Structure formats: C-alpha cells, structure tokens
Amino acid sequence: MSTIDSRVEPATAExxxxxxxxxxxxxxxxxxxxxxxISDDVxxxxxxxxxxxxxxxxxxxxxxxxxxxxxxxLLGWDRTRLSHHLSRMQSRGLIxxxxxxxxxxxxxxxxxxxxxxxxxxxxxxxVRRHLIEPFTPSQVVYxxxxxxxxSEPGA
Amino acid sequence: MSTIDSRVEPATAExxxxxxxxxxxxxxxxxxxxxxxISDDVxxxxxxxxxxxxxxxxxxxxxxxxxxxxxxxLLGWDRTRLSHHLSRMQSRGLIxxxxxxxxxxxxxxxxxxxxxxxxxxxxxxxVRRHLIEPFTPSQVVYxxxxxxxxSEPGA
DNA sequence: TATCGATTGTTGACATATCTACATTCTAGG
DNA sequence: CCTAGAATGTAGATATGTCAACAATCGATA
Numbered sequence: 001m002s003t004i005d006s007r008v009e010p011a012t013a014e015x016x017x018x019x020x021x022x023x024x025x026x027x028x029x030x031x032x033x034x035x036x037x038i039s040d041d042v043x044x045x046x047x048x049x050x051x052x053x054x055x056x057x058x059x060x061x062x063x064x065x066x067x068x069x070x071x072x073x074l075l076g077w078d079r080t081r082l083s084h085h086l087s088r089m090q091s092r093g094l095i096x097x098x099x100x101x102x103x104x105x106x107x108x109x110x111x112x113x114x115x116x117x118x119x120x121x122x123x124x125x126x127v128r129r130h131l132i133e134p135f136t137p138s139q140v141v142y143x144x145x146x147x148x149x150x151s152e153p154g155a
Numbered sequence: 156m157s158t159i160d161s162r163v164e165p166a167t168a169e170x171x172x173x174x175x176x177x178x179x180x181x182x183x184x185x186x187x188x189x190x191x192x193i194s195d196d197v198x199x200x201x202x203x204x205x206x207x208x209x210x211x212x213x214x215x216x217x218x219x220x221x222x223x224x225x226x227x228x229l230l231g232w233d234r235t236r237l238s239h240h241l242s243r244m245q246s247r248g249l250i251x252x253x254x255x256x257x258x259x260x261x262x263x264x265x266x267x268x269x270x271x272x273x274x275x276x277x278x279x280x281x282v283r284r285h286l287i288e289p290f291t292p293s294q295v296v297y298x299x300x301x302x303x304x305x306s307e308p309g310a
Numbered sequence: 311t312a313t314c315g316a317t318t319g320t321t322g323a324c325a326t327a328t329c330t331a332c333a334t335t336c337t338a339g340g
Numbered sequence: 341c342c343t344a345g346a347a348t349g350t351a352g353a354t355a356t357g358t359c360a361a362c363a364a365t366c367g368a369t370a
Contacts, residue, residue, distance in 0.1 A: 014276050014279065014280075015275060015276065015279045016279045016282060016283065016287075019292070019295050019296055019299065020282065020283065020286075020287050020295060021282075022299050023286065023287070023295050023296075023298060023299040023302070024282050024286055025209075025213075025229075026299045026302040026303050026306070027186070027189070027286070027298075027302050028209065028230075028231065029229070029230065029231040029302075029306045030231075030302040030303070030305040030306045031182070031186045031231075032230065032231030032232060033231045033305065033306045034182070034305055034306075036231070036233065049328095049355080049356080051356075051357095054180075054183065058180075067318090068318075068319070069317080069318060069319085074180075074184070075183075075184065075187065076183065076184040076185075076186075076187030076188045076191070077187060077357095078191070078357095078358085079318070079319065079320090080319085080320085080321095080357085080358070080359080081356085081357055081358075082319095083319060083320060083321090084320090084321090084356075084357075084358095085356075085357085087320090088355080088356080099319095101318090101364095101365060101366075102317070102318050102319075102364060102365035102366060103317090103318060103319080103365090104318080104319065120170060121169050121170065124169065124170045124171045127171060127175065127176075127179050128171065128175065130305070131175075131178065131179055131182070131305065132171075132175050132178070134304040134305060135301070135304070137174070139301065140174050140175060140178050141174055141178075143178060143298075143301055144174065144177050144178040144181045146290070146294065146298055147178070147181040147182050147184075147185040148181050148185070149289040149290070150185040150188065150189055150285070150286065150289060151181070151184045151185045151188045151189075204325080204326080204358095206326075206327095222348090223348075223349070224347080224348060224349085232327095233327095233328085234348070234349065234350095235327085235328070235329080235349085235350085235351095236326085236327055236328070237349095238349060238350060238351090239326075239327075239328095239350090239351090240326075240327085242350090243325085243326085254349095256334095256335060256336075256348090257334060257335035257336060257347070257348050257349075258335085258336095258347090258348060258349085259348080259349065
C-alpha cells in the first residue's frame with residue numbers, strides 16, 4: 001500500500017479519514033462476499049438467483065398480494081428494476097400480477113409457493129452460516145439497528 | 156469487538172429468527188439504498204459508475220500496478236467480473252494492463268489519474284453524507300470491525 | 311368537472327454481472 | 341527435464357440492472 005500521500009485531514013475535511021474510507025470499503029466488500037456466498041449456496045441447491053429469493057420471500061410475507069411500489073421500497077430497488085425482474089419471474093411462472101387502478105399487485109403462484117418452501121430452509125442455512133454465526137445475538141441486534149439507520153433517513 | 160459466544164439455537168433451528176431475518180434484509184436494503192444514493196451523486200457529477208470508482212480508488216492506492224487477482228480480492232469480486240469490467244475501463248482509456256507471467260498488472264493511465272482527482276472529493280462527500288453522518292466516530296469503528304468479520308473468515 | 315402535477319408502472323437500448331468453457335503460466339513431484 | 345494440478349485470465353452467451361422516454365391513473369384545486 002502506498003503511504004506517502006498528501007493526507008493531512010484539512011480542517012475542511014474534504015476527503016475521508018482512514019476510518020471512514022475503511023468503513024465504506026469494508027461495507028462493500030462484506031456485501032459482495034456475503035452475496036456471493038449465499039447466492040452460491042442457494043443457486044447450487046435450487047437454481048434460483050439471489051434477487052429471485054429476495055422477491056419471493058418478501059412477497060410471501062403478505063397474503064393476497066403486495067403493491068409493486070411497496071415491494072420496491074422493501075427491497076430498496078427502483079421501480080424499473082423491479083418491473084423487469086418481475087417480468088422474468090412471471091414468465092417462469094413464479095409470480096402473477098394483477099392490475100389495480102394505476103398500481104399492480106404481486107402474488108405468488110402455486111409454483112411460487114411450492115418453490116419457496118424448498119428455498120427457505122436452504123436460504124436460512126446459508127444466511128446463518130455466512131452472516132449470523134460470526135456474531136453474538138446482541139451484536140445481531142446492534143448491527144441491524146445500525147444498518148437501519150442507513151436506509152431510513154431520507155438524507 | 157467481543158468474544159464469539161455461539162448461538163443458543165433452538166433444537167430445530169431450521170429457519171431464521173425474526174432478529175436474524177431482519178438483520179439480513181436490513182443489510183441488503185441498506186446496501187441497495189446506499190449504493191443508489193452514492194452512485195447517483197457520483198454519476199451526476201462525473202459520469203462514472205460505482206464499480207468504476209471502486210476500481211479507480213483501489214488501483215490508485217498502489218503505485219506501480221496491482222495484480223488483477225489481488226484487486227479482485229480487495230473488491231470482493233470474482234475474476235471474471237473484474238476482467239470484463241477492466242476491459243471496458245481500458246477501452247475508455249482509464250486504466251492499462253501489463254502482462255507479467257500468468258498475471259496482469261493494472262495501473263491508471265494519465266487520464267485515469269486525472270479523473271480520480273475529480274472524483275475523490277465528490278465521492279468522499281457522498282460517502283460522508285450517506286454513510287458516515289448517521290454514526291458517531293466510535294460507531295464507525297465498531298461497524299467497520301463488524302463488517303470485516305463477515306468478509307474475513309473463509310466460512 | 312376540467313386540468314395539471316404527482317404517482318405508478320412499462321418499454322427498449324444499453325451497461326453490467328454471471329456462467330461455462332477454455333488458454334496460459336506457475337509449481338511441485340517424479 | 342516432464343507432467344499433472346493449481347492459479348490466473350479471457351471469451352461468448354445469457355441474465356440482470358440502469359437510463360431515458362413514455363403511458364396510464366390518481367388527486368387536488370380552481
């Protein structure tokens with residue numbers, strides 16, 4: 001690593017401190033590796049992608065259908081991305097869409113419901129192994145609260 | 156930091172507890188929103204994508220070139236993804252590659268070095284606003300350590 | 311109730327990521 | 341030296357995500 005850079009932490013604090021930059025890249029790196037690991041486990045066992053699983057699990061939590069805009073908000077996706085992904089999942093018979101006014105309700109098909117029962121324990125095991133095990137229960141709670149502070153504020 | 160007490164897991168332990176599932180989705184949601192926000196800020200100001208910036212910053216930290224495999228490891232990417240992305244960045248004149256045995260060294264071009272000076276403060280401001288500000292300095296350190304536990308273990 | 315702006319969703323072109331298969335170089339053991 | 345397996349990269353096909361433009365509905369208000 002290079003060390004001799006003009007790093008003086010001006011009072012203006014234009015650039016990031018070491019701690020700050022490290023937090024950012026630690027976050028990205030953890031996210032990339034976590035996704036790769038869980039995704040590998042799940043795909044090997046079920047053939048489903050990570051986004052597929054995210055949609056299925058969130059959609060399954062609400063009986064009778066979720067509006068797309070709410071689903072997008074839960075996932076942190078934008079509506080374009082969700083629309084494209086739902087089209088793909090729909091063509092594979094996993095979900096169905098019902099137009100309700102200007103909105104669209106998403107629900108699982110029979111096939112989708114069947115698939116999710118298979119996926120859930122596999123996904124749970126992967127999450128537990130790769131994300132939960134490194135932490136104590138109280139750390140799990142603390143970490144969740146910290147992460148929610150990132151997504152909640154409209155900042 | 157603290158000792159790794161391990162989970163008390165119910166005998167079944169097939170599925171995730173509420174805390175556990177919430178941690179997982181809080182993580183994914185925070186990641187999606189953080190990436191979207193920072194990426195929007197940076198793209199609006201520079202036209203560079205989030206992966207572009209990640210590669211530029213990591214490559215700039217090492218003088219004289221980084222081996223692709225190491226860059227991939229720092230980023231948490233797999234080598235295929237990095238190879239494709241570097242090809243695109245190379246064709247835009249941002250980086251250059253030199254073959255060294257079976258490996259490849261990546262370094263910034265003049266244009267890449269010029270670009271990164273423009274990007275860095277903008278990126279720093281975006282990271283500060285969206286990731287740092289919600290936390291105290293000690294939380295920043297704690298959070299970084301927690302995230303590193305996710306990526307470090309080969310688990 | 312007419313109409314304008316905001317909300318919700320889709321589409322197509324393009325950018326990025328993944329998967330499978332392959333080529334080259336490195337390394338350790340005969 | 342050889343040579344088999346590991347490590348490093350690349351290529352093309354496919355899957356996924358983003359951007360800009362558009363269409364339909366909602367909702368407030370004049």
